[in-house]
Each structure stands twice: as C-alpha cells, then as structure tokens.
Amino acid sequence: MSLKIALAGNPNCGKTTLFNNLTGGNEYVGNWPGVTVEKKNGDLKGYKDIVLQDLPGIYSLSPYTLEEVVTRQYLVDERPDAIINIVDGTNIERNLYLTTQLLELNIPMVIALNMMDLVTKNGDEIDIEKLAKALGCEVMPISALEGNGCKELAAKAVSLAQEKKVGEHPHVFTGAVEHAIAHIEESIQEKVDSQVLRWFAVKLFERDEKALEKLALPKEITEHLEKHVVECENELEDDSESIITNQRYAYVKKVTEQAVRKKQREGNLTLSDKIDKVVTNRVLALPIFAVVIWFMYWISVSTIGTWLTDWANDGVFGDGWHFAFTADSALFTAKEVKERNAAALKEFEARKAAALKAGEKFEEEFEPETWESVSGAFDDAQKRIETWQAAYTKAYEEKHPAAEGENKEEEEFEVQDTELAKTVKATAIFEDEESGEIDHEEEVTYEQYLEDKKVEEPNPSLYGLWIPGVPSIIGGLLDKIGIHDGSFLYSLIINGIVAGVGTVFGFLPQILIVFLFLAFMEDCGYMARVAFIMDRIFRRFGLSGKSFIPMLVGTGCGVPAVMATRTIENLNDRRMTILLATFIPCGAKVAIIAMIVAAFFPGSNLVGPSMYFVGIAIVVFGGIALKKTKTFAGEAAPFVMELPAYHWPSLKGVFIHTWERGKAYAIKAGTIIFAACIVLYFLMSFDWHFHLLDPETAEGLEQCMLHDIGQAFAWIFKPLGFGNWQGTVACVSAEIAKEQATATLAMLAPDVDGGTLKGVQTLFAQMAPANLEPATQALYAKIIAFSFMVCNLFFPPCLVAIATTWREMGSAKWGCIAIGFQLMVGYIIALFSYQFGVMLFAGAGVGAGQIIAILVLLAVLYFIFRPMPKFEEVKK
Amino acid sequence: MKTLKDVAVGESAVVKRLQCTGPLKRRIMDMGLTKGTEVFVRKVAPLGDPLELTVRGYELSIRKAEAEAIEVEEK
Numbered sequence A: 001m002s003l004k005i006a007l008a009g010n011p012n013c014g015k016t017t018l019f020n021n022l023t024g025g026n027e028y029v030g031n032w033p034g035v036t037v038e039k040k041n042g043d044l045k046g047y048k049d050i051v052l053q054d055l056p057g058i059y060s061l062s063p064y065t066l067e068e069v070v071t072r073q074y075l076v077d078e079r080p081d082a083i084i085n086i087v088d089g090t091n092i093e094r095n096l097y098l099t100t101q102l103l104e105l106n107i108p109m110v111i112a113l114n115m116m117d118l119v120t121k122n123g124d125e126i127d128i129e130k131l132a133k134a135l136g137c138e139v140m141p142i143s144a145l146e147g148n149g150c151k152e153l154a155a156k157a158v159s160l161a162q163e164k165k166v167g168e169h170p171h172v173f174t175g176a177v178e179h180a181i182a183h184i185e186e187s188i189q190e191k192v193d194s195q196v197l198r199w200f201a202v203k204l205f206e207r208d209e210k211a212l213e214k215l216a217l218p219k220e221i222t223e224h225l226e227k228h229v230v231e232c233e234n235e236l237e238d239d240s241e242s243i244i245t246n247q248r249y250a251y252v253k254k255v256t257e258q259a260v261r262k263k264q265r266e267g268n269l270t271l272s273d274k275i276d277k278v279v280t281n282r283v284l285a286l287p288i289f290a291v292v293i294w295f296m297y298w299i300s301v302s303t304i305g306t307w308l309t310d311w312a313n314d315g316v317f318g319d320g321w322h323f324a325f326t327a328d329s330a331l332f333t334a335k336e337v338k339e340r341n342a343a344a345l346k347e348f349e350a351r352k353a354a355a356l357k358a359g360e361k362f363e364e365e366f367e368p369e370t371w372e373s374v375s376g377a378f379d380d381a382q383k384r385i386e387t388w389q390a391a392y393t394k395a396y397e398e399k400h401p402a403a404e405g406e407n408k409e410e411e412e413f414e415v416q417d418t419e420l421a422k423t424v425k426a427t428a429i430f431e432d433e434e435s436g437e438i439d440h441e442e443e444v445t446y447e448q449y450l451e452d453k454k455v456e457e458p459n460p461s462l463y464g465l466w467i468p469g470v471p472s473i474i475g476g477l478l479d480k481i482g483i484h485d486g487s488f489l490y491s492l493i494i495n496g497i498v499a500g501v502g503t504v505f506g507f508l509p510q511i512l513i514v515f516l517f518l519a520f521m522e523d524c525g526y527m528a529r530v531a532f533i534m535d536r537i538f539r540r541f542g543l544s545g546k547s548f549i550p551m552l553v554g555t556g557c558g559v560p561a562v563m564a565t566r567t568i569e570n571l572n573d574r575r576m577t578i579l580l581a582t583f584i585p586c587g588a589k590v591a592i593i594a595m596i597v598a599a600f601f602p603g604s605n606l607v608g609p610s611m612y613f614v615g616i617a618i619v620v621f622g623g624i625a626l627k628k629t630k631t632f633a634g635e636a637a638p639f640v641m642e643l644p645a646y647h648w649p650s651l652k653g654v655f656i657h658t659w660e661r662g663k664a665y666a667i668k669a670g671t672i673i674f675a676a677c678i679v680l681y682f683l684m685s686f687d688w689h690f691h692l693l694d695p696e697t698a699e700g701l702e703q704c705m706l707h708d709i710g711q712a713f714a715w716i717f718k719p720l721g722f723g724n725w726q727g728t729v730a731c732v733s734a735e736i737a738k739e740q741a742t743a744t745l746a747m748l749a750p751d752v753d754g755g756t757l758k759g760v761q762t763l764f765a766q767m768a769p770a771n772l773e774p775a776t777q778a779l780y781a782k783i784i785a786f787s788f789m790v791c792n793l794f795f796p797p798c799l800v801a802i803a804t805t806w807r808e809m810g811s812a813k814w815g816c817i818a819i820g821f822q823l824m825v826g827y828i829i830a831l832f833s834y835q836f837g838v839m840l841f842a843g844a845g846v847g848a849g850q851i852i853a854i855l856v857l858l859a860v861l862y863f864i865f866r867p868m869p870k871f872e873e874v875k876k
Numbered sequence B: 001m002k003t004l005k006d007v008a009v010g011e012s013a014v015v016k017r018l019q020c021t022g023p024l025k026r027r028i029m030d031m032g033l034t035k036g037t038e039v040f041v042r043k044v045a046p047l048g049d050p051l052e053l054t055v056r057g058y059e060l061s062i063r064k065a066e067a068e069a070i071e072v073e074e075k
Helices: A015-023 A066-078 A089-103 A116-121 A128-135 A150-163 A175-188 A194-205 A209-215 A219-236 A240-259 A271-279 A285-302 A304-316 A335-357 A371-399 A418-423 A446-453 A470-480 A488-506 A508-524 A526-541 A545-554 A558-567 A571-581 A587-600 A607-627 A651-685 A698-703 A705-720 A725-734 A740-748 A755-767 A774-794 A799-809 A812-841 A848-865 B022-030
Strands: A003-009 A027-031 A038-043 A050-054 A082-088 A109-114 A138-141 A320-322 A426-431 A438-444 A466-468 A640-642 B012-018 B038-044 B051-055 B058-062 B070-073
Touching: A003 A015, A003 A066, A003 A089, A003 A150, A015 A038, A015 A050, A015 A082, A015 A150, A015 A651, A082 A089, A082 A150, A089 A109, A089 A116, A089 A128, A089 A240, A109 A128, A109 A150, A128 A138, A128 A240, A138 A150, A175 A194, A175 A219, A175 A240, A194 A209, A194 A219, A194 A240, A219 A240, A240 B022, A271 A285, A271 A526, A285 A304, A285 A508, A285 A526, A285 A545, A304 A320, A304 A488, A304 A508, A371 A418, A371 A426, A371 A438, A371 A446, A418 A446, A438 A446, A466 A470, A470 A488, A488 A651, A508 A526, A508 A558, A508 A651, A526 A545, A526 A607, A526 A640, A526 B058, A545 A558, A545 A571, A558 A571, A558 A651, A558 A799, A571 A607, A571 A799, A571 A812, A587 A607, A587 A740, A587 A755, A587 A774, A607 A774, A607 A812, A607 A848, A640 B022, A651 A698, A651 A705, A698 A705, A698 A740, A705 A725, A705 A774, A705 A812, A725 A740, A725 A755, A725 A774, A740 A755, A755 A774, A774 A812, A799 A812, A812 A848, B012 B022
Parallel strands: A003 A050, A003 A082, A082 A109, A109 A138
Antiparallel strands: A027 A038, A038 A050, A320 A466, A426 A438, A640 B058, B012 B038, B012 B070, B038 B051, B051 B058
C-alpha cells in the first residue's frame, strides 16, 4: 500500500514551489470530482510508493468556498497518512489559524515553516522549539524557493506517516467551550469514528451545516447539542462561530508572542512595502497598470504571439517553414542560387559601369534572388495565369457556344484557339492580404501568360534550412505506405485529422506566452493588485477586477482569454467572465470586419471601431442582465482578498505553472476539437452518396452534406437578412475559424468582373428581397452585410474557443448555457441591425419583422434595467 | 456608531463587532478581523474603492461595502 501525504496551507505561502520541489515536477493534474478546482498530485522525490497530494490554498476549513469544501472532504473522508502544513514564516499569525484547525483532524502532521530566509533577512527570530511545543507537533524550518530543508522535511513527513504518530492537542479553547465540546463528543461518539470525534464536535459546536448534513443525527441529539451550544453562547455573550474563531486567533496570538520576536520596524519599510507604495499609489497606479498591460498585450498579442501563431499555423501545420532566420542566410543558401546571384551581380556591375561610362543616370539597385523575391514572383505569376485563363475560357465559350463547359471538365487547361488567345486581355487585381483592399492592377496579355507559365515553383530548401510542414511530412509517409493523394483515407488523415489537430496546436504557442505572463504576474503578487485597482469598475456589472485581463487577451484570441480566467477564484465571477470574454472581437474576427468594410463601407473608420464598442457594451449590459438572473444572483461574492507581499518568482515555478496550463489546454480542448473537426470535415467533403468532393471549390460546397444542412436551416437566418444557403454555410464555416467566413464568402461569391469584393457585393445584393430599385437594393445589400458581420462577430466564437469554454465551464450544463447565451446575443444584435436598418435607412416601413424586433428590444431592456429580483430560496 | 469605512487612511482602529452574518462574516473572521483586533487603514484604491488594510501583519483588501459592516472603536 502506498502512503499518502497531503500538502495543506494558505494561498501565497509558497505551497506550489514546495510541491514542485518535493516531487521534482512530475505530477498529475486533474480536477476534484464534480468541481473545477484543480487537483494535483505527484510522487515524492527519492521515495517509493509515496504520493504527495497538493490541496487547494485555503485560509480556513469553513464550509463556504469550493476550495475549502474540497479540502475538508479529502482530509476527513480519505484521511491521508500525514499532513505537511506549510506556514509562511513572515505571516505567521494568520497562517497558524489554519494550523489549529488541521490539528483537530488527528492526522500525523509536520509544520513546514517556509520563507525562513526572509524572516532572518528581516531581522526577526522564531523559536522553533517553543513553537513546536506549544502546538504539539513537529516544526521544520525551510525555504522552498532556495530548497533549504526540503529533504529533511520529506524524511520527517515519511517517518510520521509510517509511525502514525499523532501529537497532543494544544489547548486552544477556554474552559467553557471545552466543556461544551466534551458534552458534544459524548453525545456523538457512537456515530463518529474516534479519530475524527474532536473535529466533528468542534464543527457541530459551530453549527457547521456540512457537518450536520453528513452526520444526519436524530432530532433528539441535535436538540440536546443545541442546548449545550446555547448555554455556552449565553455565557460568553457571542455566537458559537465567532467564539471559536476568536479563541483560535487568541490562542495563535499567545503562541506567537512567546515564540516570535519581531524586530521593531518604525518607518523602516520593507522592499515589498516600498514597491507597493509606488505601484498602487493613487496617482501612479493607473499609469503603471496601463504600461504593464500594454507591454503584455504588445508581446503576447501584437508581436511575438502573432508571429508564433502564424508560424504554427502556416509553417508547422502549413506548407513548411525556414528554420529560425535561416531564410536567405548565406550559410544555408544553395550553391546554385549563390552562383546565379554572383553571375547576376557581375552582369549588374557591368551594366552599371557601362552606364556610368556613357554618362547616363543609373538609379537601379541590385536585387539578389531571395526566397521572398522568388516566392512573391511565383505567387504573382499564378494570379496572372488564373485571371487570364478565366478570361480566355469566357472568350472561348462566347466564340464556340457549343463547346460551353468543355474546358471546365478537362483536368488540364489547354489553349485550343491560339488566334483567339492572342486577343484576350485580362486585368489581374492584386489585393492586400491583410485588409483585402485592392493593392494594384495589372493587364495580362497572352505573351505575359506564356511568360508566366514558365515561372517554376521555387524550391524553398534552396533558400535556407527548410523544414517541411506536418501535413507534407505525414503526406509523404502515407504515400510511401501506399495511401495516395486523392484517396479517401489520405484526405481524411490530412484534411481531417492533421488539420484538426493543427488548429489546436496552432494556438498553443500564443497561449503559452499569455500563460507565461499570467504566471509571472500571479507569482510576483501583481495580479492581486490588478484586482484591487480594477475592482471598482468591473464589479458594477457583476465581474471581478481580475476579469480585465481575460477581456484584454480576448482582443487577440478568445482561447487564451478563456484560459486566463483560471486566475479568478470565485466560481460565479469566473463563469461570467468566460461567458462574456469572447464577445470582444478577436484577431480572426478582424478579417471579417476588414472584408465587409472594404466591400461595403470603403474608407469608413467608424464601422470597424464601432464593433469593439458593441463588444464592450455586450460585456457591460450582458453582465448587468446576467447578474439579475437566478443563477448568478445567488451568492454575491464578498471581496475580501489578501494582497500578498511582492517577491521575485522562481523561474522554474513560472515555467511549470505555464506548462501545466498549456498541457491542460492541449489535452482537454484538443479532444473535443479533434472530434468536431472530423465531423465537419465529413459534412464538407461528402455528398449524401458518400462521393468525395473538393470543399475548396464552389462546386464541391454546393454538393456537400453541409450545403443541404445549411439549406434546411436557412430559414433561421431569414429574419437577419441572409437566409439563403450561402449565408448559412458561411456562418457555419466561420465556426471552424472566424476568418474562414471571408474565405467561404469569396468561394461562394458569383464570378463577376472586378475581383472578390465585387463578387461579395453581388452575393449580398442577391440576398435582398426581389423587385427593388437598384439603389435600394444596394442599400439592402449593405445592411444585410452589416447584419452578417455582427452575427458572426457576436455568435459563439470559433470551435477551438467553444471547446475551451466547454471544458473550462466544467459541466455540460454550463457549456450549454454559454453557447446558448452567445447564440442568443449574436442573433438578437443581427436581428436589430437588419430589421431596424431596413426600417430606418431603406424605407422598409414597419412590418412583422420590425414588430418582433421591437418586442425583443423591450424584453432585452427589461432584463437589463429591471430592479434586482429577490431570490429567497437561493439564499437558503 | 463608527465603522471601518469611517476610519481615515493612515489611521488605526480596533474591531468591536461584526454586523454581517453567514459566509461573509465567517470569511472576514477567518482572515483575522476578529473582535479586539487592531486594523490599520493603509490606502484606498485609485478609483476610490476597495480599501487596503494591515491586519495581523499582512495586507488585506476589502470593499467599502464590507468595511461598513465592521464596527470599530478608537484604540
């Protein structure tokens, strides 16, 4: 039988550091059954068959917070073989309060007196022997951060667990209380195991609901106990819970007065005090806060985070990537490229010399052949080829009407009519990748086309240390074992499984960066100050000061935002923050905004930013409305929070913290995403006869199962203006990844002259009611596009974020509540946009749609502005 | 009747009675704000709420709404 040792103590007392120290970092992280409180255990380093169980950081064993209940249940029901009670030596009074409660459990216990290095540095002295004697249990001085005394502590805990030696109970309570407790012990000793008799007696004296519930005593006994409690309460003129708490603290005070000698520190502030004086200063606090947050945002969202996400998505899970800065570096460029460049340079120099000799101006600059230049040139050539081929096919079909569709069916494009080809000219439109705006246009002739056909796809491995992407590596392997491109299995593995896993891991680097920051801020003590500074604003709409960080991270990506809520201890605050954080438009949603603005509101600098304001408004009013619902109103979270002393966190601790959370994300969100991606892949890649289609073409999308499912549900989006299958499929595909909406729209848009944006404009114009004046129709298209945009922005986030939300909510019920709420909000806002939009701007008048929208608006206003309802039964 | 909310920043007071009940009362007591404890009001957050206190040698933050439920007396 293996031995179990539990690690218990206050929050911020170095418990995690000690745990990592004692286990050497190999641990299993999970949740306590039924709750979202993290459960962590590991093997004690240097011993066989001894499990160290980390318990949540708690201040007391009262029955109110989730962490306390979980800890109590574990200690009382599972009874570990020994407890290591970690006590912060610099904050000994409050820490020993928990100790007095743990001692009542009758479990062998050793106190690890942590931060002894700091105690000595501060010039304080703690008499270990006196302390041990007064508490009736072993005390070991340690410094978890520096690792001092940890080995001895482990050895002591193990020997205590083997010997099962329990110390004597200290005399914590006064005579009157002990008298009542003795009476209670006597009345319940038949019902309770003798080991936990005193623990239950004290709890019953306190009228602890959880303990009463558990024992389920007959009525005559409870009445008898009540008599003793009331007697004692009358004698001491206080309620029993206060009596116990007061006497515990009084006892701790007595013990510390004997054993601890604090150095007098008049006006001599500690370093932590000095830092705090500046950091939460009335004037400086907000500017410092802004700088810290800006820095975090800049690193994790604007710069490094985005680079890493792009690298992971487009490189590792895309075509491939050049290893760390080796692209075009001299060391890794192939010989043939170098030779070509040397020859080109020679030729250039010769031309330059000739020009100078002739007295001509020479302003050219030498441009060597690089990966960027050749890959750019290849992409441009491909674009011109495509454009020209489309124009040629059109011209060919006009000239030979009988041959319509002929060219389409063929695998390879072929120019049959050279005479015609020579007359065909097309305009290639180059769009900016980010904004979708037109960058420049080029005319493509037949000569140019033939020229472009010669451009070969450059080989990236010639230009640096090229590492192929996971899909091409796995594709290569599959090919070797006889599964070839185009077969069903190949497509399932590459487009379904690898792509699905890729979306999960694509976000991982950025998530790790965000977690690194959060772990650092938490461990150094600043996170508590963030809550302190922001509480005033956020509690007005039912959130905690700590909700600020997830909301901010949410502007980058909703997935790390949801994960960042792990820093919020209060469960209701945390759930509400998860529910609301993804309404802040994330980076991927910017692509949707960019496309709709470029197509319908060109040059507008109002529409884009207004989406952020709508997001913030949803958070504020959503918070207010939710706070008034029965589910969230119940327990108003008291804000009684410790502001721990600042200290420089251990790097190892920060990394372990980050890694644990990253791993939890990859495993938990990963499994859901994995399944969902395969299902979606199936629906997009097959028709009802299970023929494999190409979901990257409009034809493929028109035949797939998803199209028919979209068609069946199109009526849902009718009131929002875009109730046809294209709108529905675009909305559904946006759930895979938000930026996918733009790609799908581009794919589904009718093929018209003038590029993608023109096509999208036509697509939305087709959704407007028939028989409208052209000007009104254009206006309708604008309003429908706007409605489509807000619907996608404020609908549930992408699948990865939904999966993360689902897991972090901790139960299916809460996952459904979150998705349901988000569906409702997105739908309502799009409904308002369309119905009120056409009424106000397109002169549609008041019809059934408008009346429904007005009724919904009234209902929404009611839920926001109604007075706080009273929920009696919840309080109970 | 004076409550902790009325104590000026930089002043100390002694806890006399807790007027709240249930989990909030227990939480306040668990954090060491029991009858007879000396409390020092260190500062107010930049936006005017919550308060930062020094109790039993450590820093504790509570909202003014909660401070109002803690009856205090002069030292």
